[in-house]
Amino acid sequence: MTLPADIAARFAAVAPACDFWSVRVMRSRAEYLAVTRGVAEPVALSDDFGVMVTVHAGGGLGYAATSDISAAGLTRAGRAALEWAQRSAGRMVAPLPPRSTNTIHHDHEDRPRIAWDAVSRAEKFVRLKAQSEELKRDDRIADWSTDLSFTDEDSVLVTSSGDFIRQRRGIVVPGLSASASVDGETQTRTFGRGGVIRQGGLDVLDDVGFWTAAPRVADEALELLAAPNCPTGEMDLLLAPDQMYIQIHESIGHPLELDRILGDERNYAGTSFVTLDMFGSYQYGSPLLNITFDPGVVGEAASYAFDDDGTRAERQFLIRDGILQKPLGGAFSQARANTSGVANARACNWNRPAIDRMANLNLEPGSASFEDLVSGVENGITMETNVSWSIDDSRNKFQFGCERARLIKNGKLGPVVKNPNYRGISATFWRNLKGLGNAASVQVLGTPTCGKGEPNQAIRVGHSAPPAVFADVHVFGGG
Amino acid sequence: MQDQFYTTADVIAAQIKGDEGFLARFSGESSDFVRFNRSAVRQAGMVEQRYLTLELFRGKCHAAQTLSLTGEQDLDADVVKAAVATLRDILNDTAEDPHFLINTTPQSTTRVMPSALGTPEESVDAVLKAGAGHDMVGFYAAGPIHSGFANSLGQRNWDTVKAFNIDLSFYLRADKAVKMGHAGTTWNAAAFAHKAGLAKERLAALARPAKTIQPDGYRVYLAPAAMEDILSMMSWGGFGLADHRTATTPLIKMVEQGVKLNSAVTISENMRDGLSPGFQNQGFVKPDNVTLIENGAYKDCLVSPRSAAEFDEAPNGADDSESPVALDMAAGTLAHEDILKTLGTGIYVGNLWYLNYSDRNAARLTGMTRFATFWVENGEIVAPVNVMRFDDSIYRMLGDNLVALTAERDLLLSTDTYEARSTRSMRLPGAIIDDMRMTL
Incomplete structure (x- = not known):
């Protein structure tokens, strides 16, 4: 079997004469298993193998990506990258930063506690079908599905400076969904609605409670059918981790991306209300707010030792005690902005260049239990599981919807309500953070499809968060 | 190749x-x-x-x-x-x-x-x-x-x-x-x-000083690029047979209760225009046209072979996603030069951004204005508008509150490049809509 390291070595032998080159080789082998409305979908496998060549020449930068990993294909890619570097020389938005003179050798494979293939594909289908039957527990369940995806990702980065970085990991994404419908109304509950993603193997499915979740998911969809609509008003809002992760993602993660602040994304994903002068002094949130870039959390979706530029990744505080500290910017963006950042130059695959991305962006826990948080709310609501997300292109005015909510009165959980939504403004919302769950309440979540970049890239990111309480939030229902 | x-x-x-x-x-x-x-x-x-x-x-x-x-x-x-x-x-x-x-x-x-x-x-x-x-x-x-x-x-x-x-x-x-x-x-x-x-x-x-508008209902003009966002949301589960039969379509009220849009609204999958290939994954060749909504009433679904087998219908060349690849919305009669005059006083919206459902059952959408969006008074552009959130239902926007569709339409070729360059397209008119709900 051809290995990514072999391809990288093959490229080194045919690399063009230039100031600097790198070759990033990726092989992703994936398996997707699903049972939809009681019927097993066909097994879907994939084996995706390609290279991204980057060349610096005369102050220009060019790239060429190809799935042609033959010797001739690699030669052509090197030549094409050089041509694009020459075309862009003298026209770049900023000078290319000097490369570090320290060479890196890193070769690591993550080993899950339980390998993905420790259980046969047939046995996995037996379990998925059993889940499917548990989801279809009532005639009102009109749509139901359960699925698993596993990706074995092996990447190698080799540079003309002598760097060799190999990282291999498994990524697991499970899904469950049940939609209940009666009289023209449909309510859906899911298992995290795509927010459950982890590095690892089969062990992940036990850790996240996947195999036991189906009855609850179906029962709660049915429960929502009979629930009243979410009320409208200003109130305290207690968000569960499976809503917190996307609140963090959209209204902290994206606005802190340095390439957005520098304007690269203004034609597509947008700009940011954050400006360079805010770092070090801007009060982003209440003193409870501590946000870290943490690539070292075992099992989190975007844990890694080096980013796709070859920069070593380390834990950093981006917001400490509510004060903005650092942006999410890789080496090139840091040089352009003359500021420090993190190792977050990432590409979603071999066929896309690295840009500034979130990776693991985590909300550090507080000290309260979930019960403590509820007991501190006089008039409020708790919402769980994101279903709708929308935010302006400066990442300020947002609106989110959740699958399920419960009213809170005088410190006690009350009835379930449906179609819960809330809206606010990033710049003020986080300053109203008034309660934070403890370490035991933290959930490690994320998303496999954070979209950004031109050409577009959907990449996986991780977010761990406890439940959190916000004061005076505008809440409303559907209809 | x-x-x-x-x-x-x-x-x-x-x-x-x-x-x-x-x-x-x-x-x-x-x-x-x-x-x-x-x-x-x-x-x-x-x-x-x-x-x-x-x-x-x-x-x-x-x-x-x-x-x-x-x-x-x-x-x-x-x-x-x-x-x-x-x-x-x-x-x-x-x-x-x-x-x-x-x-x-x-x-x-x-x-x-x-x-x-x-x-x-x-x-x-x-x-x-x-x-x-x-x-x-x-x-x-x-x-x-x-x-x-x-x-x-x-x-x-x-x-x-x-x-x-x-x-x-x-x-x-x-x-x-x-x-x-x-x-x-x-x-x-x-x-x-x-x-x-x-x-x-x-x-x-x-360059003029920007205007910040207050939450309220406004008469708006949605340019074709803004309409593309509305139609993209409708295409997210709105036209597929599986979504209809499992009651997960956002257009459930049209399907189960006979709710209609404005009679000026006719939407189809039109393979004669656009760049998408005329065949799909199981080898079926796509028909030239599938009418999805006709004169405001729901007509046909996009039917993939898999849905056809499951729900005992005939396939009509749809992809597995049952989402349009060459969506066509019929033109209206409003001349391009009459847009501002017909808008009168309201908001000219060049682009929308980041739409999502605030209530899927009610086909209720939220999203933001973006790029060139202007405040218009008596048919004249007065000022750019600071970004504003809307939250309103398709049934209102493309129903009773739809004032006019433009006679001129734009062919919008998708700029999406996720995994590969998209060949999807939409041919759309602009729309003048009354009382569109702006919320934040």
Whole structure:
């Protein structure tokens, strides 16, 4: 079997004469298993193998990506990258930063506690079908599905400076969904609605409670059918981790991306209300707010030792005690902005260049239990599981919807309500953070499809968060 | 790439045994990508990719594998042979799929769209020239996009479109910008320069002090680019048979309760326009037209072969996603020169952004205004508007509150490049809508 390291070595032998080159080789082998409305979908496998060549020449930068990993294909890619570097020389938005003179050798494979293939594909289908039957527990369940995806990702980065970085990991994404419908109304509950993603193997499915979740998911969809609509008003809002992760993602993660602040994304994903002068002094949130870039959390979706530029990744505080500290910017963006950042130059695959991305962006826990948080709310609501997300292109005015909510009165959980939504403004919302769950309440979540970049890239990111309480939030229902 | 794919299909055909059959799907592209910021180059390069999805079946048992290919025939043959062996093993352990349905009446087709792209140097020079003296940011993508299908019945389909897509924004300050798109299959430097010139002329209106509007209902004009966002949301589960039969469609009130949109609204899948290939994954050839909504009433669904088998309907060439690839909304009668006069006093919305459902059952959408959006008084543009959130239902916006659709329509070629360059398109009019709810 051809290995990514072999391809990288093959490229080194045919690399063009230039100031600097790198070759990033990726092989992703994936398996997707699903049972939809009681019927097993066909097994879907994939084996995706390609290279991204980057060349610096005369102050220009060019790239060429190809799935042609033959010797001739690699030669052509090197030549094409050089041509694009020459075309862009003298026209770049900023000078290319000097490369570090320290060479890196890193070769690591993550080993899950339980390998993905420790259980046969047939046995996995037996379990998925059993889940499917548990989801279809009532005639009102009109749509139901359960699925698993596993990706074995092996990447190698080799540079003309002598760097060799190999990282291999498994990524697991499970899904469950049940939609209940009666009289023209449909309510859906899911298992995290795509927010459950982890590095690892089969062990992940036990850790996240996947195999036991189906009855609850179906029962709660049915429960929502009979629930009243979410009320409208200003109130305290207690968000569960499976809503917190996307609140963090959209209204902290994206606005802190340095390439957005520098304007690269203004034609597509947008700009940011954050400006360079805010770092070090801007009060982003209440003193409870501590946000870290943490690539070292075992099992989190975007844990890694080096980013796709070859920069070593380390834990950093981006917001400490509510004060903005650092942006999410890789080496090139840091040089352009003359500021420090993190190792977050990432590409979603071999066929896309690295840009500034979130990776693991985590909300550090507080000290309260979930019960403590509820007991501190006089008039409020708790919402769980994101279903709708929308935010302006400066990442300020947002609106989110959740699958399920419960009213809170005088410190006690009350009835379930449906179609819960809330809206606010990033710049003020986080300053109203008034309660934070403890370490035991933290959930490690994320998303496999954070979209950004031109050409577009959907990449996986991780977010761990406890439940959190916000004061005076505008809440409303559907209809 | 066509010859390579057909040769690969022959390799597969030589591998199958007994009562086995296969479906093979190909997608490939050779794309130049240049990203701009501050009227300079941010990232420039090219991507060449070839993907084959091989589906092996025996009776109603089937399994699939997607492979990246090199284009080197010997290397690819080895990979494909290994994949056939892998899938054969899987079939030995696979139950019958009652929803497996493929085209058994071979219909081979070939379409290679005529094109005349400029060189990368010409196009990049033109974009940088247009940006000179301005704060221009955006993206250039160009090159051939290939799609193919083959099966064990001898059917062969091929589609090549060589297209370019330039998507730019000219910024005046902060978030105040004019967006422009220029796409097609024949590069014309003068046409691009003219369009860029018009976009830059509109910057003058953004120089005026911005107006912040208060939450309320407003009369609005949604330009075709803004309508694209509304129709994209409707396409997210709104037109597929499976979504209708499982009651998960956002248009459930149209399907189950007979709710109607304004009678001016007719929406169809129109394969005669646009760039998408005319065949789908199971070998069915797409019909020229499927009417989805006619005179405000729900008419037909997009039906994939899988849904057809599950729900006992006839397939109509839909992809697995049952989402339109060449959506067409019928024109109205409002002349372009009458848009501002008919709007009167209200908001001219050039673009919307980041839409989502705030209540899927009620087809209620939220989203933001973006780029060139103006406050209009008595038919005259008065000021740019600071970004505003709307939250309103499709039934209101395209129902009783729809005042007029424009006679002129724009063909909007998708700028999406997730995993591969999209060939989706929409041909849409602009719309004047009364009492659109602005909320934040």
